[in-house]
Amino acid sequence: MARTRLTPEREGELYAAVLDLLREVGYDALTMDAVAARTRSSKATLYRQWGSKPALVVTALRHNKPVSLAEIDTGSLRGDFHAVLQRTDDCQMEKDSALMRGLSHAVHESPELHQALRELLIEPEMTGLDELLRRAVDRGELRPDNPALKYIPHMMIGAIAARQLVEDRAVDQAFLIDYVDSVVLPALGV
Amino acid sequence: MARTRLTPEREGELYAAVLDLLREVGYDALTMDAVAARTRSSKATLYRQWGSKPALVVTALRHNKPVSLAEIDTGSLRGDFHAVLQRTDDCQMEKDSALMRGLSHAVHESPELHQALRELLIEPEMTGLDELLRRAVDRGELRPDNPALKYIPHMMIGAIAARQLVEDRAVDQAFLIDYVDSVVLPALGV
Known part of the structure; x- marks a missing residue:
């Protein structure tokens, strides 16, 4: 998965938004549409960069560990x-x-x-x-x-x-x- | 809570039905109506005997421990x-x-x-x-x-x-x- 188009800052913001959404609505209700809306990204970008909702959620969790x-x-x-x-x-x-x-x-x-x-x-x-x-x-x-x-x-x-x-x-x-x-x-x- | 109107066998059947329902549909979807229907009891009886859904569920779990x-x-x-x-x-x-x-x-x-x-x-x-x-x-x-x-x-x-x-x-x-x-x-x- 190529992530070269995102700056580290932008990637960090995106992961933080995913975790906020996860705390707010839980995993089941967290849709790629909601992530796209919250982060002002396109769903196509999300899928190209992370492949799937589970992979995006886990990468966001992992990024959270300092x-x-x-x-x-x-x-x-x-x-x-x-x-x-x-x-x-x-x-x-x-x-x-x-x-x-x-x-x-x-x-x-x-x-x-x-x-x-x-x-x-x-x-x-x-x-x-x-x-x-x-x-x-x-x-x-x-x-x-x-x-x-x-x-x-x-x-x-x-x-x-x-x-x-x-x-x-x-x-x-x-x-x-x-x-x-x-x-x-x-x-x-x- | 008086439970004198139920035989121990009937009480055991009722608890088993509650646990079956819990495994099938989970806690949130387990309603006193569903328990009443499954066990052919009245809701009034369930509430009189156990007071609340959490108390009924926990009593059923506890009964399960031999x-x-x-x-x-x-x-x-x-x-x-x-x-x-x-x-x-x-x-x-x-x-x-x-x-x-x-x-x-x-x-x-x-x-x-x-x-x-x-x-x-x-x-x-x-x-x-x-x-x-x-x-x-x-x-x-x-x-x-x-x-x-x-x-x-x-x-x-x-x-x-x-x-x-x-x-x-x-x-x-x-x-x-x-x-x-x-x-x-x-x-x-x-």
Whole structure:
């Protein structure tokens, strides 16, 4: 997909508009027509640049993440996990949670959205996470055969999903840092 | 709420019909009219017995659970956790996951449903869990100040939510037992 006709600023504006629409109306009601109207683009341009609604939504979500996991390297696993959490402020976390809530149902209804989320958002983050964990193994902090290693995404997604459901409170940095220190690092034997 | 006019069999049939409807049409489209039609009851009876749609749905969900946590006492924390998971077969787990997916969005839209879920389903399970953990502390298996204790629901909800999202597979007993052994017990220092 060639994106040479859009400046980075224009691309950023367009992604922000897609996420605003997603929070306002949800995934099902978000049409390419609505995106075209909101961003004063043509539908033909949207399809040429992004191919499909799921791909556009996922690319917008991915653009929203300011720092990739791969760029984080503090010298300790605990430091790396904290840095991952500290890259996103509480207000942004709440906005991200609202987006994920709106998408969680759609993911089960749309295999195309699910696949795009996995390819564009989940798998690159998993690769970044693997890199961060490999360095911890190299430093001798982590045993490579620890059975909890494969469950880090499950532990983190649970923290986010359960805080709202069980505690009726929004996720914030202090909560996630305490969860990493209380659950994730002890399960990993760190 | 007096339920004396229904036999336990009739009550069980009614709850099963509510859950079938919930899987078929989702929470939003589940009306008291539809429940009345499906179960050949009057709406007045439904409201007299259960008070509201959220209360009826949550009572039906709760009835669906064959064993309460409080009845499990195997003599070890690992044994208790495994017994909790073994009380539900894989087919029932998949049906339960489908229900929870259908409800997860509704929970954020309906404070009344959320409160009913918390009062009738989450809090009684938390009380059962507390009892099970208290016995492990009494046996000396578990330190009462372990910081992961307050996060057990988060860990378990994460296992269920993430398996579908990350692995694209349904939750089953073997997976949850491996997760308890790999994550939950090590985080608790057991």
